Amino acid sequence: MDKSTVIKTTEKYISKGQIDLAIAEWEKFLSEKKDGNVYNLVGDLYLRKNDRKKAIESFKKAAEIFKDDGFILKAIALYKKILNISPKEVDVILALAELNREKGLTADAIENMIQAADIYTGEGKTEKAIEIYQRALELAPQRVTLKQKIIELYLKTGLYGEAVKQYLELASEYLSRGDLEKAKGYFLNAIETDKQNIPALLGLSEIAERNNDLDEAIVYMKNALNIAPDDDKVSLRYAELLIKKGAIDEARDTLERMLKLHPFNIDAKRLLGNLYLKEGDREKAWEELKPVVDDYLLKERWTDAAGVLEEFKELDSPDIRHRLARLYKGTGEKDKAIAILKELAKEYEDEGKEEEAGAFYREIIELDPEDQTAREKLKEAGAVQEVVEEEVEVIKEEGVEEEVSKGVEGLTPEEFETRKAEAEFYEQYGFKDEAIKLYEALLKFAPDNKEIKKKLQELRQMTAPAKEEATPVEEPPVEEAPAGVPEPEAEEETPGVRDEKITLTADKDSSLRDVILEFKKGIEKEVDAEDAETHYNLGIGYKEMGLVDEAIKEFLLASKDHSKTRQSMVMIALCHLDKGLYESAINVLNRVKESMSPSDEGYLDVLYELANAYLKNNDHDNALSLFKEIQAQDAQFRDVTKKIELVESLISAGKGKPRKRKDRVSYI
Amino acid sequence: MDYLEFYRLKEHPFSNAVDNRFYYNSKQHAETLVRLKYAVDTMKGLAVVVGDIGTGKTTLARRMLDELDEERYEAALLVVLHSSVTAEWLMKKIAIQIGVKEPGETKVEVLGRLYERLINIHESGMKAVVLIDEAQMLRSKEIMEEFRGLLNMEVPEGKLITLVFFGLPELDELLRLDEPLRQRIAVRCRLTALEEDLTKEYIRHRLKVAGRDDEIFMPDTIGLIHRYSKGIPRLINTICDNALLEGFLIKENTINADIIESVAITLGLKSVE
DSSP states (O other): OOHHHHHHHHHHHHHTTOHHHHHHHHHHHHHHOOOHHHHHHHHHHHHHTTOHHHHHHHHHHHHHHHHHTTOHHHHHHHHHHHHHHOTTOHHHHHHHHHHHHHTTOHHHHHHHHHHHHHHHHHTTOHHHHHHHHHHHHHHOTTOHHHHHHHHHHHHHTTOHHHHHHHHHHHHHHHHHHTOHHHHHHHHHHHHHHOTTOHHHHHHHHHHHHHTTOHHHHHHHHHHHHHHOTTOHHHHHHHHHHHHHHTOHHHHHHHHHHHHHHOTTOHHHHHHHHHHHHHTTOHHHHHHHHHHHHHHHHHTTOHHHHHHHHHHTTTTOOHHHHHHHHHHHHHTTOHHHHHHHHHHHHHHHHHTTOHHHHHHHHHHHHHHOTTOHHHHHHHHHHTOOOOHHHHHHHHHHHHHHHHHHHTTOOOOOHHHHHHHHHHHHHHHHTTOHHHHHHHHHHHHHHOTTOHHHHHHHHHHHHHHGGGTTTOOSOOSHHHHHSOSOOOOTTSOOSOHHHHHHHHHHHHHHHHHHHHHHHHHHSOOOOOOOHHHHHHHHHHHHHHHHTTOHHHHHHHHHHHTTSGGGHHHHHHHHHHHHHHTTOHHHHHHHHHHHHHTSOTTSTTHHHHHHHHHHHHHHTTOHHHHHHHHHHHHHHOTTSTTHHHHHHHHHHHHHHTOOOOOOSOOOEEEO | OOHHHHTTOSSOTTOOSOOGGGOOOOHHHHHHHHHHHHHHHTTOOEEEEEEOTTSSHHHHHHHHHHHSOTTTEEEEEEEOOOTTOOHHHHHHHHHHHTTOSOOOSSHHHHHHHHHHHHHHHHHTTOEEEEEEETGGGOOOHHHHHHHHHHHTOEETTEESEEEEEEEOTHHHHHHHTSHHHHHTEEEEEEEOOOOHHHHHHHHHHHHHHTTOOSOOBOHHHHHHHHHHHTTOHHHHHHHHHHHHHHHHHTTOSSBOHHHHHHHHHHTTSSOOO
16 A cells, blocks of 8 residues: 555545544555554544544554664653553553663653552552562662662562661661661661661661760660670670770670680770770780781871870880881881881891891881891891882882872962952852852961951951851751861871861862852753763654653753754754744744854754744744845745745735733743 | 534633633632732742642742733743753843843853842842742752852842742752751742632633633532542643533533543543442
């Protein structure tokens, strides 16, 4: 069957209102050839007859064909069309979810899955609902409401272990956000479901401690210990709480018991060592803290290592001094390290322990390849250091030094002046809060700057009456950051700690930095090219299906890619025309026109659409002027000549006046 | 012949497109409008209208815009279509809508020109108002901060700009995330569903505007319509529109309860036993 013949025949039937005949004709065609567009047409015809069921069947077939042929966006648009008619078609929702997921439209896919799962839940199809929620959770693991839904279903179906897992995840999430109330709620839910759940008990204990209720915290840990007496985490936590409470004996017993089972647990050793120290038993304390010091040295936690060694300097044993030498080595205090190593080497030499002495001399050479004493001693012993190894050590050391000096500097003078200018701008235009924020930040970098101090004082006085409203920085980053500021004099010898401080500083100032960066860059986020193409094509699909609002949304997204901005704006204008928003369409098209020059590709198309928009808005003068401009450039362009005739006849008939009222409605 | 002819209507009485001619000035809408205009006229800064889906927020926004005559108010209505609007873009949009011709590119320029424009508006004796529909889609702390910044622009008489947010109830939660902004809310209104008697008045009003003074819907249908729509104007429109179509298809001169029941099933508002 020839399609164009069928089209003519069916059009005749439709014009006479003989929908059934038109449908029959198309179905004859479809029996010979499956055509997605035709199925879509047939669906529309069934809709006209109010036969939604058959319409949906037809649209589904169309969507399948489009999907198989790779026209994913058309398939998506069709599924959406079906859902507009019948929102609870679960198979369609799931098919849509899959397509959205394939296209990278993850948020849409998740919403579809939740919708489908909700419908299954409502129908009592719990297993199916769980399966779908799990799929959605894979895409959006942080969605709380999703987790809650899935928990309910797990409980309903007896999957208690899974429910507990989700409770714990939620609790941890809230705990990390500082929402102790909610975290506690979820931990308690976990316990109700599984009375012996150790992570939940640990969590509840932590919350109790944060709420300054040590007794409650201890009770939780005791329960946990009863359940899992060999669990090192539980034992450690219990011991920590006991120490805090002052129950030293019990803490000590707990730790000693724990170390019998877990002899290499550094944290336990640290706690026990400190307990022994407090009790004045240095020998025992050193036994426990020796491996702790080694761990600190290995992890380059110099301050911590120094803190511990300081406690034992009176003991003056070789292994303490050797560790001290390693500490000095790590912090770049070569001379001090060498001095100790030399002492140690001499002591061992005097005791006739040549090998041990040799090891110390080798360490000295690593630190200072030119050290004559060490070289001679080693030559005597027959060992020679490789130059290459020495250089490697020096390089490593320099790297440490660099790291140590990282992050100490503040703003450059130029940055300082820029920020000051911005603060002054804010002040000038009455944005007092913003100005105060910026001046406060500048003061931290230049605490002695009198000008800034004076400005801050004045501004604070001006805003003093409305102080409770003007809350400059109440966001969590300020609460997390310590009152201290990275003062240059508080030099850290521990890169790890320094890094922490640096991080905290960045959080505190990030809102300010963002303001400043925005002044300099100030452009909205880009959508990458592939996404933009997808959104644009999806918009075309929606528009073809008559889903104009959805089309506008997609074109707005596509417009964020600069290569697609112009086309997208034109399409948005055409959508506005479809909605009867002629003035909006005119505004948009004028903006596109202004961004182009007559020699740009597509310029005449834009003029044409703009002229049409004016025509629809009954602004015949502007319409005519534009059509004539097009004709002057290309007399054969589309049907411009006919348009001119039409407009001229309308003008002479005196039809319509342009609407004068300003369009105050805008879509964003 | 279509159903308009059949029921002697000049136009579709129950279209869900916002059309001010069909605006039904219920008591709550009237009161809300008065309060919002009070907020605008006294330059209070921020007003919020929340309501569930279909309760008439957009209609109210349009109505309010219509009532803010161009002689006295520099008013604009922004309808948020997508949640990915950025703060900078929004500020530019607001600037353009209230008459800034060249808002500039950088944030400094936009805010500066916006401020100048607001001062001009104030000095010319007018008031600047920006209505934002679907405000709950502006889910960004940055945007909230920008609004807060805008509301800091003031003169002795009050705020240079009044913002009116229209949104779903989740707008309240959004505002709770920015306590300083939430504290600036001067007027807050909530739209609720219509009671049964108001549903009847609402239907009658719309039919009247569409050209039909007498009853098309039988008395026993009102309760059903109210039940299935839960008093939400948008759903009332959908049910009534479909009911008229069904009535036309079966050539019923008045809409009876059976038709409403059938429509409710078709629309998924009533489950089939």
